[in-house]
Each structure stands twice: as structure tokens, then as C-alpha cells.
Amino acid sequence: MSVPTTEPVRTVARPFARAALICLEGFVTAGAVFGGVGLIANNAIGMLPEWLERTPFTSWFWPGVLLLLIVALPMGAAGFAEITRRSWAFAASLIAGTAQIGWIVAQWLIFQRYFVLQPVMLACGIIVVVLAWWVHRAEPLRRR
Numbered sequence: 795m796s797v798p799t800t801e802p803v804r805t806v807a808r809p810f811a812r813a814a815l816i817c818l819e820g821f822v823t824a825g826a827v828f829g830g831v832g833l834i835a836n837n838a839i840g841m842l843p844e845w846l847e848r849t850p851f852t853s854w855f856w857p858g859v860l861l862l863l864i865v866a867l868p869m870g871a872a873g874f875a876e877i878t879r880r881s882w883a884f885a886a887s888l889i890a891g892t893a894q895i896g897w898i899v900a901q902w903l904i905f906q907r908y909f910v911l912q913p914v915m916l917a918c919g920i921i922v923v924v925l926a927w928w929v930h931r932a933e934p935l936r937r938r
Contacts, residue, residue, distance in 0.1 A: 808928065808929050811925055811928050811929045812876065812929050814925055815876055815887065815922065815925040815926060815929055816873055816876045816877055818918060818921060818922055818925065819869050819870075819872050819873035819876065819887065819890065819922060820873050821918070822865065822869045822890075822894060822915070822918050822919075822922070823866055823869045823870040823873055825915070826861055826862065826865040826866035826869060827862065827866045827870075829858070829861055830858045830859070830861035830862035830865075830866055831858065831862075832858070833854040833855065833857055833858025833861065834854075834855055834858035834859060834862075835858075836854075837853070837854040841854055845905050845907055848904065848905065848906060849904055849905065861897070864893050864896075864897055865890075865893060865894055865897050868886070868889055868890040868893050869890040869893075869894065869922075871886055871890070872886035872887040872889070872890035872891075872922075872926075875887070876929075883930070884926060884929075884930035884933055887922060887923075887925075887926035887929075887930075888923060888926050888927075890922060891919045891920070891921075891922030891923035891926060892919070892923060893919075894915065894916075894918060894919030894922065895916060895919035895920060895923070897915075897919075898912050898915055898916040898919065899916075
């Protein structure tokens with residue numbers, strides 16, 4: 795029978811990969827917060843209104859809210875979990891990276907438009923997933 799513990803999960807030392815993961819999660823979080831707040835603030839970042847034509851949205855407010863909820867919040871939580879070495883950091887980073895990938899794919903499917911940052915942010919999501927696996931590959935996805 796195992797006894798629950800509050801000790802942090804021990805990881806094999808991969809300081810460069812962990813630092814890269816934390817930096818990338820911080821970068822994506824900052825970008826998503828900037829973009830989300832910019833969209834909510836009456837499209838202060840200047841997205842073209844034509845991009846909304848094939849969507850259920852009449853303004854950029856709700857896409858901004860969704861950007862904060864789907865990308866910024868999970869990515870920020872994952873970065874926090876990695877910095878503080880929480881037991882759920884691996885799962886959080888996998889979820890955040892996957893959410894980032896899904897966000898970009900959804901943009902392409904819904905908007906049917908291309909923007910230069912989309913492949914960059916898609917790559918960021920993929921790299922977050924890969925780095926999370928690399929940093930945590932010897933750990934179980936959740937503690938038992």
C-alpha cells in the first residue's frame with residue numbers, strides 16, 4: 795500500500811530543457827495575454843474585421859476571451875507548475891501545448907486565413923509538448 799506524500803516529484807536533471815520549456819511557456823503566455831487583452835480592448839491590436847466574416851462572432855471580444863481561456867491560462871498554469879516543480883507539471887505542459895496546437899488549427903479551419911505568426915505559434919505548441927516529454931519522460935503522467 796502506498797502512502798500519499800507531499801514531496802515534489804523528483805526528475806532527472808535536464809536543466810537546459812526545463813529552462814527552455816519554462817521560457818517557451820512564458821513567451822506563449824505573454825503573447826496570448828497581449829493578444830487576448832488587445833482583442834478585448836476594442837481590437838487594439840488591429841486585427842482585420844474581414845477575418846470575422848466566416849465566424850459566429852461580430853466583434854473581436856469573444857475571440858479575445860477564448861484566447862485568454864484556451865491558451866494563456868493553461869500555458870501560464872503550466873509555466874507555474876514547471877517553475878514550482880508541481881507533480882502535475884507534466885500533464886499541465888502537455889495540455890497547454892496541445893491547446894496551443896488546437897488553437898492554431900482552429901484558426902485555420904474557422905478563419906480560413908493565413909497570418910505569419912500562426913506557424914510560429916504552432917511550432918511553439920509542438921515544442922512545448924516535445925520539451926515536456928523530454929523533461930518528464932521518466933515520470934508517470936500522474937502520481938499513484
